[in-house]
Amino acid sequence: MKNRAYYIFLLFVIVLYSCNQNSNTANTGTKNSKADSLCYASVLGSDSAKLVLSDQKGIINGTLDLFFNDKDDLTGKISGSFKGDTLYLDYAYRVGKKTEYFQNPFVFLKKDGKYYQGYGEITSTFGRTHFKEGAPIDFTKGFVFSAVDCK
Known part of the structure; x- marks a missing residue:
């Protein structure tokens, strides 16, 4: 025993x-x-932005914070994936100090180690917004993110 x-x-x-x-x-x-997170920052006129990306088996997650001089800041989380050299993301964000979250698509072109924010026609299907298929996306007007040290 x-x-x-x-x-x-x-x-x-x-x-x-x-x-x-x-x-x-x-x-x-x-x-x-x-x-493993990569950090990027951008300045456009008097506005600035911070982008943090993490690649987990092809799924991109992270945060995107947009700081505007003349309107409320946007802070939120991103999730998406690459299609070629273009990063398509869903952006769930808050406006200013409000507690309500909104969601919109974001797109970036990765070129020469930088991320160029794109603008294009957005449409909604079954309540979900996305870039209109086949419509051109302009990567010359938005933020251009360069690599920075993560803090």
């Missing part, structure tokens, strides 16, 4: 130790995912 109790106790210790090892590995993974 003593041997049986000993083996049960030993099994309990091994399982407990194994569980602790898995949680340490998960914490390390979280730190590495933050280190």
Whole structure:
């Protein structure tokens, strides 16, 4: 009977130790995912913007903050993917200090290590906005994001 109790106790210790090892590995993974983020900044006239991107198996996630001189700032999260050299994103954002979130599409052209914001015709299908297929997108009028150190 003593041997049986000993083996049960030993099994309990091994399982407990194994569980602790898995949680340490998960914490390390979280730190590495933050280190994999790339940061960009842009200034356009008196307005500025900050873009943080993280690529996780082809899915791009991050944040986009737009700071305007003469209107409320936009802060939010982005998610999307590349089609060739063009990054299509859904932007869920807040206006100023309001708690309500809005959602709009964003598009960027990646060229020479920079991201060029695009403007084009937007349409809505089943309540979801997106760039109109086949309509031209102008990448010459918006923010141009250059790489910066993440802070």
